[in-house]
Amino acid sequence: MKRDRAFWFAAATLAFLALLPVYAALAAQPFYVTLFSRIMVFALAAVGLNLVLGFGGLVSFGHALYIGVGAYSVGILAHHGITNGWVQLVVALAMVALFAAVIGAVVVRTGGMTFIMITLAFAQMGFFLAVSLKQYGGDDGLTIDARSAMGLFDLANNTVLYYVIFASLLLTLYLFHRFINARFGLALRGIKANERRLAALGYPTFRYKLVAYVISAQVCGLAGFWLANLTKFAAPSYMAWTVSGELIVIAVLGGMSSLFGPVIGALVFLLLEEVLSSWKPGIWPAAETLLGNHWLGLIGLFVFTLALFARQGIFGYLAGKKDSAGGH
């Protein structure tokens, strides 16, 4: 019964996303297609992050790094005339895997606060590296002349790009669903609950965590691949530490204990930003000016309140799950 509600709610959201371009076309508002493309890209990244965050209990404050690596893989290859999207995709995922494996080998040995900070520091390193890549635009970022050429899919068309991102989100959710409920996923959740016990049972917990970390990074890399295509641009700011923070906000807001929560989180958080940053109801000019200048402060308070009171996220709440840790 409980699972049903969650299922139907997720299905309704996905149906909404599936039909959105149709609505945008009918309402002659093609802008919504790009807006929701970006939301889905961040949903994808947050779903990826949530594998280690929600299921593995590893608070990574540096997953934006992999968005950047994915985006720069597209940008740098395109810069050198390699526009084949499949090649770009393979290279992006391979680069992300390489970065994540090396970094992961250091970070997953730690835990708690050290893990939070070392992931942050590695992302900063990537940020500085991108800034110093002067032949690839450095701080100004790298313009990508055309979207990736992916054979059947003509990404130059915004609606096609939208559905391709949507499809990759669906595929990721499906694969993660299988993954979470397989032996590996159970072990990962076991590590979150009690790593020592798992280790005592003979599980190689280091390897489990490392593999989860790399897979999670790959999904963020995929999101970076789409972000580069969506904006035709790759920039160091894609891996700014605030982006890593926003990914956590999205995951917590939507609900970390489910696969689908981050999708809801991305929808709510990015729409909230969109509305607040250009909200002009025309009621009270003084308040509007204040909001127009300082809406980030309001977002800050929102995040703060979320941290104080959120137990299970929006999706968890709507799905009616009881959080075992919730002490209401």
Added chain:
Amino acid sequence: MSATLVISQLLNGIQLGVLLFLMAAGLTLVFGIMNFVNLAHGSLYMMGAYIAAALVGQGVPFVWAGLGAMAGAALLGFVLERTALAKLYARDHLYQVLATFGLILFFNEVVRYFWGASAVYMDVPAALNGALTFMGINYPFYRFVIIAVGLGVALALYLIIHKTRLGMLIRAGASNADMVGVLGVNIKLLNSAVFALGAGLAGLAGFMAGPILSVQPGMGEPVLILTLVVIVTGGIGSIRGAFLGAIIIGVVDTLGRTFLPIIFSWFLEQSLAQAAGPAVASMLIYLLMAVVLALRPQGLFPVKHG
């Protein structure tokens, strides 16, 4: 690469180090005792700088402005801790990170609202201005003051922690907070006091950095990230680790920025050295941290238990 250049760069490194120590001390104590990750520590540093700049702007003498900044930041820290953050002590680190991340965004807008988006003015008072010349080195007097104050605070903290009742409670709290509570100590008050102390030190750091750095919204973030590197490298929860980590990071960062480009130019072609030198120098402390954590995940100088 003259000896004078090396010495003045060492001084610069130590000066950066003591500033980082003031930040790291508060952060590491709060973590050690309350098990709390406070990303908003950089915001307290920023508030300290703004309060001091505002007071100096009103004609308040420099030293009093500094005390005002410390008191203001400590009070702000106290209020935040009492009203909200204490509720998060028992929660997962994730929520602590989230809440204090929100506070960073909020405080940046608070200072933008009151003081504007541009940087505000704050300078060294005439009495501390000028440069000292010794052994052929010309070094700003104010930076000596920073080093002296930083070392003084480090000594005072050492004495407080090892020689006073408060320090004994802090040490006891760090190893077993529940037991201290059971023994009849007002643990809530102890937590608030430690938090306010850390906030006050961050305010002091902001005040002292004000005349040499630009006082502007967001000024706390770069310092916060360096501070995090310091305490992770030094060993979380330990004042000794914070102090040694801060000095190591300060010196490595400063010397790296000066000498890596020179060293690179010995081996590499000029244009390549000029591109690679600064790039590697900007990542050097992160590399150091990664190496330290790969070899000793608990940091260089972890808290000794038992």
Added chain:
Amino acid sequence: MKYPLSALALSAFAAISSGVVLAQSPLKIGFMAELSGPQGALGQDQYDAFMLVVEQNGGKLGGVPVQVLREDSQLKPEVAVQIVDKLIEKEKVPIITGVTFSNVMMAVHKKITEKEVFLIGSNAGPSPIAGAACSPFYFSTSWENGQQAEVVGKYARDQKMAKVMTIAPNYQAGRDFVNGFRRWYTTPTIGELWPAVNQPDFSSEIAQIQAANPTAVFAFLPGGMGINFVKQWAQAGLKNKIVLMTASTTDGIGLPAMGDAALGVISGTFWGPDFKNAANQKFVKDFEAKYKRIPSQYAAQAYDSAQLLDGAIRAVKGDVSDKAAFRKALKSAPFKSVRGDFAFGSNHFPVQSFHAFKAVRDKQNRMTLETIDTPLVKVVDGYADKCPIKG
């Protein structure tokens, strides 16, 4: 629950009343800049100056009511791209202006001009869009990034500075500025320093400068970096020993925070608040009266962009749908610029003079810039010949 209900009623009322306003269908102009967060100061000056013109004209530009859609790109290229989509596809704006930082400009320039929407840039001028990537739909009221360094290089050459060191952050703009400086100052520099981007402390670089003991230092350190550097420079006792020349560093935004530390520092750009022409005197007086501060060059650029639009919209009698005619009107630059003479070059960047300035205190004891020289007279930027637009 009381408040939300009344708010709802009010917004319903507002919707009705705004419907009345909409009946006149004002010309929509998108204004996108960095308006929030720590980097918001430049964008705020741009917006304030732009709106000063709109308000003085009673909400009109070129005699036509305009609706300025203020958008905050947050210094995030991906957000800027999305705002552009919204402005073009949802709001159907024919004109977008503002744009503060080069990385945002690079992310949106092609997207906007491809759709034949007019982009009036009032700050960032990265070299590609002045050269090979130029567009007939783009007009700049600022400069190509390197030019503010070129004028300083020419000044250094005119002053016969013997030993010069350079310092700039280790990123693309930093390299561009140092190259721009060297375009005119051809004597080999005796050292180059490349600190990290947003590095707060320059003690290490200052010690190296002291050790090398040059005649002058050329610094490009925008934003907070410049404030830090200039303060630390003065504290190291170098202020009266070594000439400090800057570009985009001791600007109107940073000067108040630098105070006495900046006194005597040389800088170069296209405009200063002490210009004597009538248009500028009115601008500076009006801006100070309304916003209680001396306008920065960023305000001057945006003020000119609003005046440019005012003149061009008037020339086409408010009909911007004939793109060829409107482009011609813009190209003829039908307005009085605060910088004096103004004309567009073939790449739609201004052909203008560049001046050298010294940081001084004005009669009210505020930090400001004083014109001391005009090293470059009516110059074209170094990329215009790479731009294929003709006419």
